[in-house]
Amino acid sequence: MPIADPQTYDRMLDAARAGRYAYPAINVCSSETLNAALRGFAEPGSDGLIQVSTGGGEFASGTRVKDAALGAIALAEYAHVVAERYAVNIALHTDHCHPDKVDSFLRALLECSRARVASGDGPLFQSHMFDGSVLPLADNMRISRELLADCDELGIVLEVEAGVVGGEEDGVDNEGIENAKLYTSPEDMLAVADALGTGERGRYLFAATFGNVHGVYKPGNVKLKPEILRDGQAAVEAKYGEEARFLLVFHGGSGSALDEIRETLDYGVVKMNVDTDTQYAFTRPIADHMLRHYDGVLKVDGHVGVKKQYDPRSYLKAAETAMAERVAQACEDLRSSGKSILAGPREAVA
Secondary structure, eight states: OOSOOHHHHHHHHHHHHHHTOOEEEEEOOSHHHHHHHHHHHHTTTOOEEEEEOHHHHHHHTOTTTOOHHHHHHHHHHHHHHHGGGSSSOEEEEEOOOOGGGIIIIIHHHHHHHHHHHHTTOOOSOSEEEEOOTTSOHHHHHHHHHHHHHHHHHTTOEEEEEESOOBEEETTEEETTOOGGGGBOOHHHHHHHHHHHOSSTTOOEEEEEOBSOBOSOOOTTOSOOOTHHHHHHHHHHHHHHOGGGOOEEEEOOOTTOOHHHHHHHHTTTEEEEEEOHHHHHHHHHHHHHHHHHTHHHHSOOTTOOOOHHHHSHHHHHHHHHHHHHHHHHHHHHHTTOTTOOSSSSOOOOOO
16 A cells, blocks of 8 residues: 555544554664565554654765755655555654754655645655654743644644653663653643644644653663553543543653553553664674674685675565564554554555
């Protein structure tokens, strides 16, 4: 199927909320990782999200160019072509965009979508994240309102964040953040609903924080409080009604217990970011290949090595397969396996 259009993406989000499951949102930075994500969704029959961060986009544009928006556009265009060969719905998303990169990244991508829509095509991306969590909440919401209006005009969903995800990712280091800021209060969640509305100003996703931490942690080391999501949703529902409940996003889930992850699904989480675990899954077989074929991938002591062992295809195929398996596991963990909103089970075209 082609990349989801705005109407299909709306149906995906509605189905996840009604069915109490969530879509893995897989970060990619290359055609290889993007292919792995597509395969990982298709094999268990799950719809899903593929996302690009500013760092991922910069990497994809090449080490000489280093243009985050250009790299994101290139990956999205590639996805629009190859996704047609997979029998699941895929939405394209951009991850954390901080205030200092809104103009060069997020607004640049909106302009690209605006040109596509004007020519009769759909938007390039189906949703974008603005991460204003580094700002005072009032400033965060002011910019979020402006971006929500721009996105809504193009049929694009905006993701916002209030509260801070701990740890470090993509060059943003929140390791030493005050502990209280890792937990979004019910009052903050109400303030988001007050500022952005309950759908009448445009559709948005909300990354509320409940102890989430980016990075690598052993199971049990991350202290989540999913009840924060429950209490915040209750406060919003009490003021605005059941239809006002947020579509929530779970960031920083590595090291979280499965029962805690699944508890969040009951409180309205419909999207969970997966990056650290898929990075490891992709890299592990490459390391294995290099260690097992050390004297083949290198020209040691005057020898010429073994071409088929240093051919990048030999180890990148294994990397794609391993990452796809980890994506499929995420689908199972989040209960999205077998729940593509496409009618009838189908397999990817060979």
